[in-house]
Amino acid sequence: xxxxxxxxxxxxxxxxxxxxxxMMADDLPYDLMAGKPYGGTTLNILSVVTPQFDGLxxxxxxxxxxxxxxTEWTFIPFASLQEKINAEGIAANGAFDVVNYLDSWGxxxxxxxxxxxxxxxxxxxxxxxxxxxxxxxxxxxGKTLGFPLRAHxxxxxxxxxxxxxxxxxxxEVAAMGESWAHEDISPVALYFNNDGNRQALxxxxxxxxxxxxxxxxxxxSAGWTTxxxxxxxxxxxxxxxxxxxxxxxxxxxxxxxxxxxxxxGKSAMIPGWWWFYSAFxxxxxxTLTKDQVGFVGMPxxxxxxxxxxxxxxxxxxxxxxxxxxxxxxxxWLSNPAMDKANATVREVxxxxxxxxxxxxxxxxxxxxxxxxxxxxQMAAWDSLKKSDIMPQxxxxxxxxxxxxxxxxxxxxxxxxxxLMLNAAEQANRVLRRAGRx
Numbered sequence: 001x002x003x004x005x006x007x008x009x010x011x012x013x014x015x016x017x018x019x020x021x022x023m024m025a026d027d028l029p030y031d032l033m034a035g036k037p038y039g040g041t042t043l044n045i046l047s048v049v050t051p052q053f054d055g056l057x058x059x060x061x062x063x064x065x066x067x068x069x070x071t072e073w074t075f076i077p078f079a080s081l082q083e084k085i086n087a088e089g090i091a092a093n094g095a096f097d098v099v100n101y102l103d104s105w106g107x108x109x110x111x112x113x114x115x116x117x118x119x120x121x122x123x124x125x126x127x128x129x130x131x132x133x134x135x136x137x138x139x140x141x142g143k144t145l146g147f148p149l150r151a152h153x154x155x156x157x158x159x160x161x162x163x164x165x166x167x168x169x170x171x172e173v174a175a176m177g178e179s180w181a182h183e184d185i186s187p188v189a190l191y192f193n194n195d196g197n198r199q200a201l202x203x204x205x206x207x208x209x210x211x212x213x214x215x216x217x218x219x220x221s222a223g224w225t226t227x228x229x230x231x232x233x234x235x236x237x238x239x240x241x242x243x244x245x246x247x248x249x250x251x252x253x254x255x256x257x258x259x260x261x262x263x264x265g266k267s268a269m270i271p272g273w274w275w276f277y278s279a280f281x282x283x284x285x286x287t288l289t290k291d292q293v294g295f296v297g298m299p300x301x302x303x304x305x306x307x308x309x310x311x312x313x314x315x316x317x318x319x320x321x322x323x324x325x326x327x328x329x330x331x332w333l334s335n336p337a338m339d340k341a342n343a344t345v346r347e348v349x350x351x352x353x354x355x356x357x358x359x360x361x362x363x364x365x366x367x368x369x370x371x372x373x374x375x376x377q378m379a380a381w382d383s384l385k386k387s388d389i390m391p392q393x394x395x396x397x398x399x400x401x402x403x404x405x406x407x408x409x410x411x412x413x414x415x416x417x418x419l420m421l422n423a424a425e426q427a428n429r430v431l432r433r434a435g436r437x
Contacts, residue, residue, distance in 0.1 A: 013073045029193065029213055030335045039068025040327035041316045045329075046096040049075045049311060051278075052150055052355040053100075056333060058348040059341075063332045069325050082197070085109060094319035097326045103137035103311045104198070106145055107394040114316040115143040119327050129336065129360050133309035133387040140392050146315030147334040151359045152273035154206070154302060154307045155376070157280065160294040161270040167267070169300045170207065170235065177243040182268065186247035189258035189267035190239060192411035198400040199255045201390070203271055205230040205308040208368040209302030215391050220436045222424035224403070230417050232301065237410045271298060273310070273379045277373070278354045290308040295376060297383055309387035311359070334418075339363045344372040395434050399427045 030036055047053045057073045064070055074096070076084050083099050083428060089112050101109065120126070127135040127144060134148040158166045162182055167173045176187045194202050195408050208224060211232035217223040224233065241245035246265045250258065254317070259276055261267040263286035270276070280286050280293045298307045314333060316326045332338070339360045346353060356373040364381040406423035410416040431437045 016054075017121075028066055030331045031125070031185070031330055032331060036068035038322070040330060040384050041068075042070040042072060042096060042320050043097045043322055043326055044070055045073045045098045045100075045331055046088070047075050047100045047314075048075055048150070048195040050083075050150065050275075050355075050356045051353050052275075052342060053111035054336065054351065055342045055345075055348055055353040055355055057367075058351060058353070059338065063329060066332070067325075068330055069328060071329065078197075079282050088112075088317070090222075092319050094317055094321055095236055096317055097320040097322050098314055098329060099317055100150070100312055100314050101146070102145075102197075103313060104390045104396055104400070106138070106313070107140050107392050109395060110140045110143075110145060110394075112318045113145040114166060114320075114323060115145060116316065116327070116330070117144050120144065123331065125331070125334075129362065131309070131359075131361060131381070133382040133384055133386070133389050134311050134359055136392070137309065137311040137389045138313040138315075146313035147330060148311035148313045148359050149334060150357055151309065152275055152357070153380040153387055154202070154271060154298050155274050155295045155310050155379055155383060156256050156269060156271050156298055157262065157276060157293060159288075159292055161292050162268045166294065166296050167299055168296075169303075170210075170239070171301075173245055173299060174235070174239060177245040178190040180245070185265065186261075186267045187245040188239065188247070188269040188271070189253065190246045190250040190263040190271075191253040191255050192237075192240065192251050192408050193254045193257075194401075194404045194408035195254045196401075197254075198390075198404045199398075200404045200411075201400060202234065202255070202308055202310075204236050204403075204407060205299060205388075205390075206306065207301045209306035209388060210304040212302075212304070220431060222399075222427045222431075224420055225424045232412070233407070233420055234416050235301070236408070237416050240363060240411055241413065274376055275355075275357050277376055278356055282354070285319045295379060295381060305386055307383050307387045309389055318324045325337040336360045336362050340366060340369055341368050343377075352358075393436070395410070395436070398430050402426050404432075 060071045082105060085105055088096060089109050130148055134151045136145060138146045138148045180187050194200060208229055211228040213226055213229040215222045240250055247261055258270055262270040263280055265287050280288055281290050298305060316323055320326055339358050340363050343355055343358045356376055358364060358369060364377045370377045402423045406419040410419050
């Protein structure tokens, strides 16, 4: 497992500039407690590797100056994070006070993630500051487990020099195979690989929901076996196997591979998370220029656009011995001013930070945030008005793995319908065993 060295916040000037009155002991910002009651505490923070969170870590001097609380950050690559989260839950030793996790990992780990609803009510914080899909992704069984500080809507990126009029429906995408004339460049990069993080489902959900179906039926059973759901799945797989518009390597692609295919000029479109944009414009990783990269809302399917949204909340470990100090950190970390600054200020303490990810509605609709990021936030905000999340049940990782395996096998040439029916039968056994059926 790779991780960065612990990095400790010092006591230099704050990166987010405060009004002079905000520094008065009796008038602290972000509803922080006056008098530094937890001064001298050191919080251990577990976070995924991303420039967005580098920006937050580099600004942590402000938090230390306001509260006297030190922070030590451990950064883990996403591919290793789930294993680390599971290990922390099993160890139950409170080694980390605040942890960062993928939303679908929340339900199976909810027993050790501290609910924060009472603290939010006390300090006047509402989850209404986030889009509904983001807010729900950080909640489980009516309780709020954390703040969705890294969260993504889906958009369609495309080559403006190759596709003057981007498709507005998946049916149009499929039809592109009939007239595509760019040799050695595929129309679209998809990712069907069964990678353990269920990435093969990210675009499939658009098809399923567009068909008017859902992952589970009203009785809790597998919902992807209706005629409409099966046809939608066949259409999704058919982008590769029937119409040939998906890059032929998509069957082996994970999300990162698909991004590379787009950045290296091998595919002309990619549906995915909005954070891709900064990577596509980075000359160290991409062959594309800003003039070549465009983005629009996700295509519709069967006349309906309903997209998948994802988040990576921060939460307080219930095993922490510093819960009060951790809550002070959470208030500081999640404040709207920080959200905006982290997407508009491109250098922090001498380090370049390129990040377009924001999660507050106020930031998504902010003219300055949009001006700094080519208006991708407004495109994202439109997408989020019609977004949903993966099921929030403890059994979802196991059920999702069955689905992901079926889709990967179908993309490799298997019988889509039979594979989906088999996955439903296996999933229903899991759900019955859990008492959900």
